[in-house]
Amino acid sequence: MSQPAQPRFPTPAPVAVVIPAFNEEATVAEVARVALEFTPEVVVVSDGSSDLTVAAAQATGAQVLDLQPNGGKGAALYAxxxxxxxxxxxxxxxxxxxxxxxxxxKLVRPVLAGELDMTIGVFEGGKFMSEWGNRLTPQLSGQRACRREWLLSVPRLPQERWPEPAITEHLENTGLRWDYVELPDMGQVLKEKKRGLVKGVVYRTRMYADLLTYRVRRRRDKPGK
Incomplete structure (x- = not known):
């Protein structure tokens, strides 16, 4: 396995990048490579991937965890x-x-400067569909920066297949200072392109149903409800 290169854009404080991944062999290496230019501590967590995600990430020199079986993004993030x-x-x-x-x-600067406790990245000027979806539900963005210990304190984080609603709820409950940060010319590969039209639509529908019904499910699961 190759050794990660020294970051060309050193940060003023120790920062790690954590990248949960499920069957992302086509893109994970580039994401990890860019992250390694920012910081030497990059952790890619394969969440039960059945493709070449693990090998692609390992080839960059990032630290790679191979979780089996698939347990959801929350479990991968927690690991x-x-x-x-x-x-x-x-x-x-x-x-x-x-x-x-x-x-x-741009994402990490406000938290390192003490201006905010968390930043949430939103796309700006990227591909229309990914930017549209990101801006429609920015509270569900997976691009965030904050203290590692705070994220580890999010209730039920390992149990949540999609952890963003739980993180957002804990953000509200703990009164942290946060704001959105625009990330120009960025986007995401659409689920329909990665998995095919039918499977992609089904996957996206299930994902958003799970994400957007989080609070309803949490109220239902509380004792006495």
Missing amino acids: GLQAAQAEWVVMLDADLTGLTPQHLH
Whole structure:
């Protein structure tokens, strides 16, 4: 396995990048490679992938965890956070397009400067469909920066297949300062392109149904309800 190169854009404080991935062999290597230009601590967590995600990520020199079987993005994120060492962490999706080290600096700068406790990245000027979906539901963005210990304290994080609603709810409950950060010329590979039209639509529908009904399910599962 190759050794990660020294970052060309060193950060002023220890920052780790955690990248959960499920069958993202086509894009995960580029996301990890860009992250390694930003910081030497990059953890890719394969969530039960059946393709070449693990090999593609390992070839970049990133630290790679191969979880089996598939347990959901929350479990993968939690494992990556436990494996990381830095005080600060950036979460990234593994299917991003157009990512640059400058995007990561823009995302992390307000939290390192003490201006915010969390930043949430939203696409701007990228592909129409991915930008439209990201802006329609920005609270569900997988691009975030904050303290690693705070993310580890999110209730039921390993149990949530899609952890963004749980993170957002904990953000509201703990009163942290947060804001959106625009990430220009970025996007994501559409589910329909990765998995085919029919499978992609089914996957996207199930994902959004799970994400958008989170609060209803949480109220239902609370004792006494």
